Amino acid sequence: MIISVASGKGGTGKTTIAVNLALSLRNVQLLDCDVEEPNAHIFLKPEIKETFSAFIPIPEVDSEKCNTCGKCREVCAYHAIAVIPSNGETKGSVLVFPHLCHGCGACSLLCPQKAIKEVHKEIGIVEIGTAKGIQFVHGKLNVGEVMSPPLIRQVEDRIDPTKTVIIDAPPGTSCPVIAAVKKSDYCILVTEPTPFGLNDLVLAVEVLRKIRIPFGVVINRSDIGDDKVDKYCQGNKIPILLRIPFDKGIALLYSRGIPLVQEKVEYKDKFRKLFDCINKLSVLKAK
C-alpha cells in the first residue's frame, strides 16, 4: 500500500504526519518527495548508504553534422533552442537553454542530420538510507534548478512494493504535487482549521478528485481557528482521520527535529489507528 501525505497549504504538518506514521508502523519505506525543501531527514537522521545523481536528458549538437536547418528550434515546444543561421562567411550555430528543456527528445529524434545526441544534466541527487528500521529515500533539487517533477519521479522509482510506502509530498496543487501523489493508493491531506487551511484544502480535494485518488483529512492544531474545515468535510463526506490539538510542547519538539511519537508515546497508537482506518476505507472502496 502506498500512502501519500499532501496539503494545499504549506506548513500544516505533512512531514510530521509522514514521519510519525512511518515510526508507528512496521516494514515501512518513507520517500520524501518534497525535493525543493526536504525535511524528513531532519527528524529521522537516516544513515545514508547510497547517493545517486538525478539527471534529465538535454540535447548536445554536433556542429560538424549540423547544417542549421532550424528543425530542432521549430519542434521544441519549450523554446529551449535558438538557431543562429549561417551568414555566408561564418558558420551558423545552435544554442541550447538547459533550464527550459523538458527532456522530451523531440529535437534529437527529429533532426534530419542526426546531429543531436542527448547528454545528462544533473538536476539534483537521490539519497537512500535507513533510519530506525525505516527504509529512507529522498531527493534534493540542486539550488537554481527549476524542474522538480523529473527528480520526484526518480525518487519514486525506488518504491519497494513489499513495504508500506509513505510519501511526503510538496505543498501546493500543481505539477510537483501530481508527480508525488500520482502512484498512491490513498492520500492523507493535512490541514489546519483556518481560512487559509480551508481555502487550500478545497483546492487539494479538487486535484485528488480529478486524478481519482481516495483521500481523508488530518486536522492539525485542531483547536485553533474556526469550525469551517469540519463543516466542509462533513458536507462533502470526507473522512476526518485524526485531529492533533495545538500544543506548545509538540511545537517545541518539532523545532528541535524530534519526532512526536518518540516523546509522546501515546501518539503511536493514534497513528496506528489512522493506518487501520485507511486500510478499512480502502477495503470498503475495493468492494
Place this chain on the structure above:
Amino acid sequence: MKQIVVISGKGGTGKSVLTASFATLAKNKVMVDCDVDAADLHLLLHPVIKERHQFRSGKKAVIDRKLCTGCGSCIAVCRFDAVSGGFAIDPISCEGCVLCSHICPTGAITMEENLAGEYFVSNTKYGPFVHAKLGIAEDNSGKLVAKIRQVAKEIAERDKLDYVIIDGPPGIGCPVIASLSGVDCAVVVTEPTLSGLHDAKRVIEVAGHFKVPVKLVVNKYDLNEEMTGAIENFCGDNGVTVIGKIGFDKAVVESMVAGKTIVEYCDGGIKEEIVNIWGKVAV
C-alpha cells in the same frame, strides 16, 4: 519603483500574513499573489475583480480515433507516460512536447491549446491587486507567475507607483524562481525550527544565485529562542540582515478568521514589530 518579494522556502511560516500587513502599511503600491496554485492573499485583501483574463499556456495532444491505426509509435516516443494502451492521451501527464504529433504516421495527433488558468486585476481598499488561479492539476505555474508580475509592473509604471509587493510561493523551484527574478529585495520569512532554518538556507542560496539581496524575518521567534539564535548566527555569517522578530501570538489566527490583516486587527507589540519591519524593507 521597487519590487519586493516575500518568500520562505518552507511553507506556512507566515508569508501571506506579512505580505497582507505590508499592503496596509505601504503607500502607492500594487499587490501581487504569486502563490498561484494555493493563493490565500485574497482572503485578507477582499478584492473586487475588475478584469478577468484567461491564461492559455502550452498545448495538449489529442488523438483522432478515426485516423489512429494503433501502431504504437506515440507510446514508444512519449517520455511522460501520457499515452495509454488504449491510445488516449492523459492530459494531466501530457507536457505538450509535440513529439507524438510529429511521429504519428497517419497524422492522427493534433495539439490543442491549453487553458492553464485565469488571472485577475482587482481593486482592494489597499490599492490594485493582481492575482491568479492555476487550473486544477495544471503545470505552467512559473509562466503564470511571470504573466501576473508583468501585469503588475505595467500597472505600477502606468500609475507611477512606488512598490510592487509580491507574495511568493513556498519551495525553491520553478514558481519561486519566477517570483524572484529581477526583484530589488527578497524578504525571507522563517520560523525557529530546524526545518525553518534548513529551508531558509536553501532559499537564501537561490536568491544569491539570482543576485537578489535578502532581508530576513523570524516569525514566532519565541517558540524556540535557542533556534532563533542559530538563525541569527547563520544570517550574521552570511551577510543577511535580520530585520525583525515577530512573537507567537494567537491574534494572528484570530485576525485570519476575522478576514483582516494583523496590523488592522490588533494594537500593541506585534503590530509595532511589523511596522518596524516594513520601515526596514521600504528603505
